[in-house]
Amino acid sequence: MAVSPHLTLVDGSGYIFRAYHSLPPMTRPDGTPVNAVYGFTTMLLKLMADSASDHLAVVFDAGRRTFRTELYPAYKAQRPEPPEDLVPQFAVIREAVRALNVPCLEREGFEADDLIATYARHARAQGARVTIVSSDKDLMQLVRDGVDMLDPMKNKTIGPTEVMEKFGVPPTRVVDVQALAGDSVDNVPGVPGIGLKTAAQLISTYGDLDTLLARAGEIPQPRRRQMLQEHADDARLSRELVRLRDDLEISETLADLGLTKPDPETLRAFLSENGFRSLLARVEAVCGPAPAGTPATAAASPAVDDYHLVTTVAALEPWIAEARHAGVVAVDTETNSLKARTATLVGVSLATRPGRACYIPFAHQPPHSGTLALDGPATGPFAIDDRDGALALLGELLADPGVLKVGHNIKFDLHVFKGVGLDTVAPLDDTMVLSYVLDGTLHGHGMDELAERHLGRTTIPFEAVCGKGKTQITFDRVPLDKALAYAAEDADVTLRLHKVLRPRLLAERLVRVYETLDRPMVPLLAAMEQAGVMVDPLRLRALSETFARRMGDLEDEIHGLAGHPFNVASPKQLGEVLFDEMGLPGGKRSSKTGAWSTDAQVLDTLAGDGHVLPARVLDWRQYAKLKSTYTDALVEDIDPATRRVHTTYGLTTTSTGRLSSNDPNLQNIPIRSEDGRKIREAFVAPPGHRLVSADYSQIELRLVAHVADIKALRDAFAHGQDIHALTASQVFGVPIEGMDPLLRRRAKAINFGILYGISAHGLARQLGITRGEAGAFIEAYLARFPEIQAYMDRVKEEARAKGYVETPFGRRIPTPGISDRNPVARAMAERQAINAPIQGGAADIIKRAMIRLPDALAEAGLTARLLLQVHDELIVEVPKTELDALVPLLRRTMRDTVALTDDKGRTTVPLEVDVGVGGSWAEAH
DNA sequence: CGGATCACG
DNA sequence: GACGTACGTGATCCGG
Incomplete structure (x- = not known):
């Protein structure tokens, strides 16, 4: 039976950048960087193995100058140069494609996208199906019956439905929408004031761009009408820029693109030259069995296991x-x-x-x-x-x-x-x-x-x-x-x-991180998991009953206020009650599902305006959360054999080097609310024992002072000052004595913002102030602590250049999105890059202290044992008789095992530890 | 199984 | 006023 041919066209540039940014720097013996080559090769191999298609080509851009830059010189003019260690890899990647016996297509004066459009059209004409491997939205205009895309980032197929989701119009109208919305990254002008949403709505209404422009006078909004009329030519130019040319002359026929096995010797030579030993082992799988007498490779192993x-x-x-x-x-x-x-x-x-x-x-x-x-x-x-x-x-x-x-x-x-x-x-x-x-x-x-x-x-x-x-x-x-x-x-x-x-x-150069931070954690965490923590089920059951009663009362009241019963736990039903039935103001629909948002922020605003139902729902939600996630669930997690709860720590889960805790998560036991805090009363010491909780004071801010080398903060920590009050006095120009608590609260939020890679919007949201006010605070902060700006710039640059950032202890944290073309995604990656050395550095410090602790205890002859870690806090179980010895030892171990020092070994910022003791976790904290 | 929500640092 | 909002996690619930 004849099966229709299937052509896969790979957007080579997209593949290269993805490979480059997803791998740490690698070099071959002669020093040539090869991480992108390696990533590209493995990705292409995987595609060849997985794909059902029988025709394949990789398409590259041939240079920066194209017919589009002739048309509009600004087009893609602000693209940054590729990273310097990527440039030499372009040529090697073309070699890789040739070694795999896959045709390379490129054409001077045109972009890869135009060639893809052209070859897709020819293949369709010959009855072939086409798959375009790319995550570039500019290619989505090509999707149609028999042509789909595969997004290699998300491993997701893109068909007409997905295009509709992205652009709000079918693939045939994508160029019209792009022509209106423009693209700030590629310098496609578009029409000012019109974004993707508005563009899609306009095109849906008027059918296509030409009709819209012809009838622009009918647009009701004056400003929008004026913009469309004034910038009609920009829109037409934009359409020429984004529309792909599918009428190029072709140099290869479909038959030329048929998939063939690579020549094993060529492929081996290429892989050896680049030091891809792990791939050498796969040559046979790719090319078929090696001829007899082929010399064994370094990674040789028995033919049969x-x-x-x-x-x-x-x-x-x-x-x-x-x-x-x-x-x-x-x-x-x-x-x-x-x-x-x-x-x-x-x-x-x-x-x-x-x-x-x-x-x-x-x-x-x-x-x-x-x-x-x-x-x-x-x-x-x-x-x-x-x-x-x-x-x-x-x-x-x-x-x-x-x-x-x-x-x-x-x-x-x-x-x-x-x-x-x-x-x-x-x-x-x-x-x-x-x-x-x-x-x-x-x-x-x-x-x-x-x-x-x-x-x-x-x-x-x-x-x-x-x-x-x-x-x-x-x-x-x-x-x-x-x-x-x-x-x-x-x-x-x-x-x-x-x-x-x-x-x-x-x-x-990661031996030190592995040997002194993570490997020693393995047996240590096993011992902590084995030890578990004693939990009192009676206490939890009593709390469950209290919470259940309050939920029942609240539910009755809520149903009464709504006028009918409904499921309070369903955000969907709640949203309908609040905004459709009761018609309350301030409803926001989520951009993804269109459902009403009913999160705490929304309900809190409504409650503040005097509405009772949302206030009761907030209370109900608190009890529901505490009951289902904690008081009910934790009882089930008690091991009857030990009467204790044993969590499992994740050592390889987080991006920053922190631990995680699961099944159950003991790192998010409530403390911030009065009712929630009661749950900690159920975490107890066995008879004759006490729980000791020791936590680092302000460890992340201390790390900021250290890594960004902020003189004023270093001095403040050295003198044990109230850091938020100091910040407030600097930023708002008020004396520390008799300070308005509101100003200190704002300063505290700014300090947290700094840890998170501050943004005016984020700070405004947190403090409930306008973006402008938040922006002014940030400006004042940066003026007072100018070293922060230098730190943020330095980290972003490091991330861009190396693809990762580092904690002060050498842990590497990859930053894959740092050169993302989407400015929103890039900004997020930048904030992550700024936060990672701080959060990760704190994680490294507590790991060192934990690793040191068992030896310190043994040297002191103590039997106390470490039970839990909650990011900046350690919980130790100790016989009462050892308490006097343990408390200072624990404090010293945490404070002194690691010192933050400059290059001359002088301490830059001291660490401080607060210690509490009690019969329960609530008391000890 | 994804999204919404909310508990923690 | 285009875009979508602070960093890092895990558990529970709803609803398709």
Whole structure:
């Protein structure tokens, strides 16, 4: 059966910039930067593997001058030059495309978009389907029946519906809308005062641009009418600029663009030259099997994986010996649950070198069949012959100081091993943490994703082994042959990832961050999770009842006020009651869904105007939140065996280096409201103990004073002054003595704004003042503390030049959006870049203190233990008898483990720690 | 499963 | 008055 051809056209420039900005700097041995080359190559390889299309071409821009710059010299004139380390990569990327045997299309005097339009038209004429790979909105005008787009950023297909969402008109009218709205980034003039929304509305009303311009006199709004009449020629010019030319002469026919396998030797040569060793391993997959006699590459591994099932201690012994001999072993556990602390150990896999691994079953069930005996008697073995003997051997290996244990998210395995009495796993490395330190949140750190990315290997998905949804089985029910293939691969892949990632630490100067900040956190967090915190269920249940009663009363009152019952928890129904039925003023519709907004800000304004219903809903919401998220849910999270709640900390989740806490989240337990704070009374110390809470005072502002080197702030901190009052006195020119509390509150908001990468709008919103007033405050602030502006400029520049920013301790935080063409997205990336070293620096400091603490406690002979971390606060459980010794020790450890110093080692800003003690968290705080 | 809302630092 | 609003998280609920 003939299948219609399918042509994929890749917007090469978009791909290049995406590759460049999504990867940290990389260089090949001769110093040439290659991060964009590498990213581009992997993206194109992935596209070739995933795409169902049989024709492919990559289209490039040929230069800056095009027929459009002839027409209108300002067009795209303010585009910044590409980063200097990207320029030399353009030529290499064209080499990459050629090495992959993919045609490159480009034409002097035209943009890539025009070639794409032209080739798309020809392909359609020959009955082919077309997919354009790009996230450039300018290409959306080409979408039609048989032509769609693939946005590689979001991995999302763009068809007529998506174009309609973006522009408010069908693809055929996109150029008209763009002609009216213009584009400040590309210098397309458009008509002043008309943006995307208005343009779409006008075009929808009048049909097309020419009709609109002809009938502009009918526009009711005087200003809009005048603008349209005065700028009609600008609109026509704009249309010529944005409309793509699809009538270029073509140099290749559709047949010339047919997908062909690359020549393996050419491809190998290219990959070797650029040092893409991990990609070399994929050449066979891309080009077909290598001819006999091809020399093995550096990343060579057995052609067939050497995986073994180990069911006797006698068979296990040589594996342990092999691991000792190698000095490195990858370890992975299989369990019947994702709750590591309580999971049953089902099996363990070990990998001793790439491609060689074993699986030791500990608790597999006999195969399950509906009617017994139908498959004959179940035959073993389903577990290793001598469980205790095997665990003893394994325990020695795990504790052997001469053997590095490598795991992927090894914190999970530490809990599982602890569950079978194996307490010591050291030394250890974690490939998930390595990946996080190297690449931050540029991509996920799951093993499957990393295997694909770094090894070009598609791993067996868990669901392929255990199924999913209702029919999912636990791992102990998986037949041993499948369990072996899955589990051994996990250990194998972990070891291979370690070989790729560990050397990058040194090359990219991240050894210190990994070794002194994140790796030591792994066993420490495991111990904190294991310890848990004691929670009093009676206290929580009593609160639940109180909250339920108040909610019931409020609900009755709300329904009465509305005149009928409705679901108060439904923002949709509430919005209809408030704005459609009651006709209250001030309704805002969300731009996305068109639903009425009913958030606290909106309700608070209405309540302030004397409306009772919104005020009651605010109260109801507070109780609903406290009850469902905390008092009800936390009771369920108490482990009956320990009577404690055990959270799980995320070490590789946040963009800045902070921890996260989940299942349950113990980093967002209420404190700001009176009712909410009561929940902390349920977090208690066991009999004979106390909880101690110690938190850093103003740590992020201190970091600002340090990184931006602000003399006035440094002095204020050095002298222990009230920092917000000082700010108010500087900005508003009032004395500190007898200050108006309103001014101090405003200064405090400005200080927070600085941490967040201040904007007049954000500050205005926070303080309920006008944008102009907020702007004036910021101006006054920057005049008083001029170093802040220099810091912000410096950070933005660093982000643009390197693609990342750094904390004072060397942690790298990628800033992928920093050169985004969309000014809103770019501004957000800039604020993130400004905030990241501050938030991340504070995270580094508390991590250092946490890592130091167990040793400090041991040296002092104390048994107190760390239970919780909440970003700038540590909660420790301590026997009453140790209290007097612990409090000063904890304070000193947090305050003095890390010092903020200048390049001569002098302290720039001191740290301070507030400590509280009590029988509950509420009391201690 | 995405969006709205709201708890924390 | 075009664009959309401060930085970083996770849990719960609704509604398609």
